[in-house]
Amino acid sequence: MQNKKQWLLGIGMSCLALGSQAEGQPEDMKRGMELMKQQMVVMSPELVQKANALSPEIKKFLMHVASRHERRSDTLTLVQVMHEILAEHQMIGAAIATDNGAMAADAARRLALHRLPKGGMLPYLPIEKVTTESLSVLPSMEMAVEGNAQKLAEAAEKGDMVSAAHHYGEMTAGCVACHMHFRGQPGATAYTPRLKQ
Numbered sequence: 001m002q003n004k005k006q007w008l009l010g011i012g013m014s015c016l017a018l019g020s021q022a023e024g025q026p027e028d029m030k031r032g033m034e035l036m037k038q039q040m041v042v043m044s045p046e047l048v049q050k051a052n053a054l055s056p057e058i059k060k061f062l063m064h065v066a067s068r069h070e071r072r073s074d075t076l077t078l079v080q081v082m083h084e085i086l087a088e089h090q091m092i093g094a095a096i097a098t099d100n101g102a103m104a105a106d107a108a109r110r111l112a113l114h115r116l117p118k119g120g121m122l123p124y125l126p127i128e129k130v131t132t133e134s135l136s137v138l139p140s141m142e143m144a145v146e147g148n149a150q151k152l153a154e155a156a157e158k159g160d161m162v163s164a165a166h167h168y169g170e171m172t173a174g175c176v177a178c179h180m181h182f183r184g185q186p187g188a189t190a191y192t193p194r195l196k197q
């Protein structure tokens with residue numbers, strides 16, 4: 001187990017690695033780098049090491065996510081953020097079913113720009129999933145969920161509820177894909193061996 005000093009050194013080195021990467025990048029990336037540094041402060045030494053070892057592309061993607069989502073919580077966990085996302089998802093379904101384009105568009109935009117949990121996403125994933133290979137699926141998941149949520153909002157605003165319903169399906173497929181990849185059955189424990197953990 002590393003001591004506090006080594007841990008802080010680890011964070012410092014991670015930030016250096018991020019820093020050299022964000023050099024010459026647009027403002028968006030510089031801001032993303034600052035935010036990633038803040039996220040790393042709440043991570044354990046083991047997780048900081050894993051985060052530091054990620055490829056430049058994944059780090060860049062995580063910085064992009066951190067800077068694009070302007071609602072960042074200092075207290076909420078990923079499960080709590082997911083419950084909020086679920087509430088938006090259900091609201092969109094209700095709006096489509098009742099031909100309420102304005103309601104669907106607003107909820108879809110909130111979903112696309114959802115809140116970020118404390119420390120970002122990495123602290124909530126199984127540690128063995130914090131690898132370049134495992135996280136390389138993230139950009140396509142983001143496209144599926146957030147890209148389709150934006151398209152859904154535009155279609156719903158124009159009153160095109162058939163397209164909105166179509167994007168709703170594609171967006172939901174993104175939720176499913178990410179859950180299949182990163183988590184087991186909600187609530188499964190070591191004492192429920194037949195359930196997927």
Ligand code: HEC
Pocket residue numbers: 078079082083085086089124125138141142145171172174175176178179182183186187
């Ligand atoms: C980038 C990957 C990713 C995407 C995309 C994603 N989720 Fe999740 N979701 C997770 C992870 C990981 C967890 C488990 C978090 C934990 O247990 O700490 C989770 C958990 C949840 C939970 C909580 C279940 C429980 O244990 O209470 C709900 C509800 C949920 N997601 C809904 C959604 C919906 C709806 C969407 C699509 C609009 C979505 N998620 C998209 C990764 C994702």
